[in-house]
Amino acid sequence: xxxxxxxxxxxxxxxxxxxxxxxxxxxxxxxxxxxxxxxxxxxxxxxxxxxxxxxxxxxxxxxxxxxxxxxxxxxxxxxxxxxxxxxxxxxxxxxxxxxxxxxxxxxxxxxxxxxxxxxxxxxxxxxxxxxxxxxxxxxxxxxxxxxxxxxxxxxxxxxxxxxxxxxxxxxxxxxxxxxxxxxxxxxxxxxxxxxxxxxxxxxxxxxxxxxxxxxxxxxxxxxxxxxxxxxxxxxxxxxxxxxxxxxxxxxxxxxxxxxxxxxxxxxxxxxxxxxxxxxxxxxxxxxxxxxxxxxxxxxxxxxxxxxxxxxxxxxxxxxxxxxxxxxxxxxx
Amino acid sequence: xxxxxxxxxxxxxxxxxxxxxxxxxxxxxxxxxxxxxxxxxxxxxxxxxxxxxxxxxxxxxxxxxxxxxxxxxxxxxxxxxxxxxxxxxxxxxxxxxxxxxxxxxxxxxxxxxxxxxxxxxxxxxxxxxxxxxxxxxxxxxxxxxxxxxxxxxxxxxxxxxxxxxxxxxxxxxxxxxxxxxxxxxxxxxxxxxxxxxxxxxxxxxxxxxxxxxxxxxxxxxxxxxxxxxxxxxxxxxxxxxxxxxxxxxxxxxxxxxxxxxxxxxxxxxxxxxxxxxxxxxxxxxxxxxxxxxxxxxxxxxxxxxxxxxxxxxxxxxxxxxxxxxxxxxxxx
Numbered sequence: 001x002x003x004x005x006x007x008x009x010x011x012x013x014x015x016x017x018x019x020x021x022x023x024x025x026x027x028x029x030x031x032x033x034x035x036x037x038x039x040x041x042x043x044x045x046x047x048x049x050x051x052x053x054x055x056x057x058x059x060x061x062x063x064x065x066x067x068x069x070x071x072x073x074x075x076x077x078x079x080x081x082x083x084x085x086x087x088x089x090x091x092x093x094x095x096x097x098x099x100x101x102x103x104x105x106x107x108x109x110x111x112x113x114x115x116x117x118x119x120x121x122x123x124x125x126x127x128x129x130x131x132x133x134x135x136x137x138x139x140x141x142x143x144x145x146x147x148x149x150x151x152x153x154x155x156x157x158x159x160x161x162x163x164x165x166x167x168x169x170x171x172x173x174x175x176x177x178x179x180x181x182x183x184x185x186x187x188x189x190x191x192x193x194x195x196x197x198x199x200x201x202x203x204x205x206x207x208x209x210x211x212x213x214x215x216x217x218x219x220x221x222x223x224x225x226x227x228x229x230x231x232x233x234x235x236x237x238x239x240x241x242x243x244x245x246x247x248x249x250x251x252x253x254x255x256x257x258x259x260x261x262x263x264x265x266x267x268x269x270x271x272x273x274x275x276x277x278x279x280x281x282x283x284x285x286x287x288x289x290x291x292x293x294x295x296x297x298x299x300x301x302x303x304x305x306x307x308x309x310x311x312x313x314x315x316x317x318x319x320x321x322x323x324x325x326x327x328x329x330x331x332x
Numbered sequence: 333x334x335x336x337x338x339x340x341x342x343x344x345x346x347x348x349x350x351x352x353x354x355x356x357x358x359x360x361x362x363x364x365x366x367x368x369x370x371x372x373x374x375x376x377x378x379x380x381x382x383x384x385x386x387x388x389x390x391x392x393x394x395x396x397x398x399x400x401x402x403x404x405x406x407x408x409x410x411x412x413x414x415x416x417x418x419x420x421x422x423x424x425x426x427x428x429x430x431x432x433x434x435x436x437x438x439x440x441x442x443x444x445x446x447x448x449x450x451x452x453x454x455x456x457x458x459x460x461x462x463x464x465x466x467x468x469x470x471x472x473x474x475x476x477x478x479x480x481x482x483x484x485x486x487x488x489x490x491x492x493x494x495x496x497x498x499x500x501x502x503x504x505x506x507x508x509x510x511x512x513x514x515x516x517x518x519x520x521x522x523x524x525x526x527x528x529x530x531x532x533x534x535x536x537x538x539x540x541x542x543x544x545x546x547x548x549x550x551x552x553x554x555x556x557x558x559x560x561x562x563x564x565x566x567x568x569x570x571x572x573x574x575x576x577x578x579x580x581x582x583x584x585x586x587x588x589x590x591x592x593x594x595x596x597x598x599x600x601x602x603x604x605x606x607x608x609x610x611x612x613x614x615x616x617x618x619x620x621x622x623x624x625x626x627x628x629x630x631x632x633x634x635x636x637x638x639x640x641x642x643x644x645x646x647x648x649x650x651x652x653x654x655x656x657x658x659x660x661x662x663x664x
Contacts, residue, residue, distance in 0.1 A: 002524045002525065002541070002542075002544075002561060002635060003601060004524070004564045004567060004597060004601040004602075004604060004605055004637065005563070005564050005600075005601060005604055006563045006564050006565055006604065007563075011600060011604065012600075014564075014603075014604045014607055015599075015600045015603045015604055015607075016603075017607050018603030018604055018605075018606045018607030018610070018625075019603050021606075021607055021610045021611075022589070022591075022603070022606050022607070022610055022620070022623035022625060023623060055600065056598075056600070058598060058599035058600050058603075059599055063599075192334045192336070193334065209334070210334075212334075229334060231337070231338045231339075232336045232337050232338050232346075233338055235336060257354070259354075263596065263598055264595065264596035264633050264635075265336060265633070266388075266390060266595055266630065266632045266633055267347075267390035267391055267395075267627075267630070267660075268337075268343060268344075268347045268387065268388070268390050268632070269335060269336040269337060270336075271346075271347045271348075271350030271351050271354070271390075272336060272337055272338065272343065272346045272347055272350055273336055273350075274350045274353075274354050275346055275347075275349050275350030275353055275354070278350070278353045278354055279353075288354070291354035291355060293350075293354060294660070295599075298598065298599070300598045300600070301596050301597070301598055301635065303334060303596075303633065305336065323664075325664045328599075328626070330662035330663070330664060331662070332655075332657045332662060332664065
């Protein structure tokens with residue numbers, strides 16, 4: 001296993017310590033917890049927002065902590081949900097008196113732990129609610145999921161809810177637009193190689209030297225098809241068409257596009273995929289309002305990518321346009 | 333070779349087309365050239381700035397095109413210098429009447445071609461000058477270089493010169509602060525795995541399953557030592573100490589830190605390295621003013637990282653703080 005780490009059991013702690021140490025003007029780490037919060041949290045009167053999930057998907061989930069998006073990111077061990085005590089600590093740290101909303105991807109372990117944290121917080125009198133992201137159209141149920149999985153499209157839910165909260169909208173409104181973003185969101189991914197979970201030390205799965213897997217999950221869960229590697233244009237069309245058809249999108253509609261790299265895929269390749277996605281949408285009269293290309297939710301050193309589409313209306317456009325100034329994502 | 337590409341000979345063109353197509357509000361591609369320019373180029377009265385070099389290092393060199401940094405990025409084939417005609421096209425496209433400065437890394441092919449383009453532009457009456465970045469302290473001469481190589485620290489030269497030009501400073505001043513940034517810059521890198529050049533289709537070099545190479549170049553040029561993989565803290569100390577000792581930095585001085593990923597190294601690992609770099613500097617009384625962690629100059633899917641230190645004074649701090657709003661780097 002070739003990783004730039006010290007002890008396997010310290011990777012999450014040391015990552016978060018590194019972030020807090022290198023960006024003290026932006027975030028602080030809650031002592032004893034795998035939680036990074038905005039330096040100025042809680043923001044009085046603003047709806048607090050936390051994102052969380054297993055580690056190994058960096059920059060998710062702490063990457064979007066900052067003005068215009070999340071107030072805290074809470075991290076579990078690699079590919080493991082954060083536990084309720086860490087989630088509860090995050091909820092309390094960002095509660096500015098207007099309630100807190102937790103945003104996470106639909107995996108059974110996360111649902112269980114975030115539900116429990118929500119219950120504990122409510123028992124203490126806090127106002128807490130939840131948005132569960134389930135943007136992945138690949139499969140209906142999967143290894144670690146009942147219902148659809150959440151993947152990189154989570155970024156858009158954080159962006160939209162984050163903008164609404166930054167505009168000081170009330171709790172119910174922030175919750176509603178965040179859920180609306182999730183409902184108007186579809187993603188589809190593929191992988192070329194496996195990642196290596198540090199505690200295991202060897203690849204999670206293997207793919208032949210000329211194979212790819214369509215619809216594979218962020219943790220190596222099975223997809224819908226294992227096939228020979230095809231040219232980028234065909235891969236892109238496969239991903240974007242599966243996402244677009246699931247709505248289904250119609251000519252004249254407007255979307256935001258996210259091309260997400262899973263870790264080892266060079267930016268060149270993501271833009272070659274993005275180019276083909278743009279071509280596919282243009283041919284069908286679907287307008288791209290804004291594009292995001294890069295790494296938003298990874299699987300450590302996995303090679304592959306996903307394509308997400310957020311269907312837009314005026315309300316979502318206005319929130320998408322709102323500035324953000326987070327650790328790993330900035331929009332002027 | 334597992335790459336998300338179409339034809340090998342189209343990778344650069346399709347990458348740049350993808351960028352221009354997905355971000356039309358920011359950049360345009362010069363027809364027939366591997367050049368991306370700011371949408372509003374040339375900016376009248378502003379010193380024009382171009383960055384360039386071989387492809388395969390994305391987001392370098394087109395990533396930092398935008399307000400506050402570069403006016404154009406000019407790309408060669410993978411790991412190959414851009415040719416003089418493409419460089420000349422970039423120089424002309426960003427000439428707003430105040431002259432143009434070209435910024436590139438010290439490789440023999442780049443020096444030859446950028447020199448020729450500069451000569452051709454001057455012959456047409458343009459005011460053009462050059463900053464050659466040579467931040468890599470690993471080796472004095474290398475496979476493709478006479479003198480020290482330029483690597484990820486190039487970002488800082490673009491940032492400083494970019495801010496000076498955005499502040500509408502005159503030509504000689506922008507040139508001087510850009511060169512000053514390069515003189516106060518030291519970098520040191522290491523690799524864990526090779527990249528795969530598309531035209532070759534197989535790894536450029538091989539490293540054993542438990543080996544790393546210290547001081548390896550961005551194209552797989554030999555470094556100073558091939559050794560057993562060590563814990564991240566030791567790797568970080570090796571990199572930062574080699575860079576710091578080259579100045580040498582003294583207690584009480586202030587630096588900006590860049591931890592750059594070469595492509596396949598997860599952000600977790602970059603922050604684990606960054607954490608140790610911060611510890612090393614703190615122990616020696618060297619203050620970190622600002623940190624940048626992520627991918628700034630890659631070698632496609634190579635695993636590994638580099639550490640760059642920019643020694644700061646008040647003038648460089650003021651320019652470092654200036655906002656930027658580029659394709660892949662934004663600072664509010």
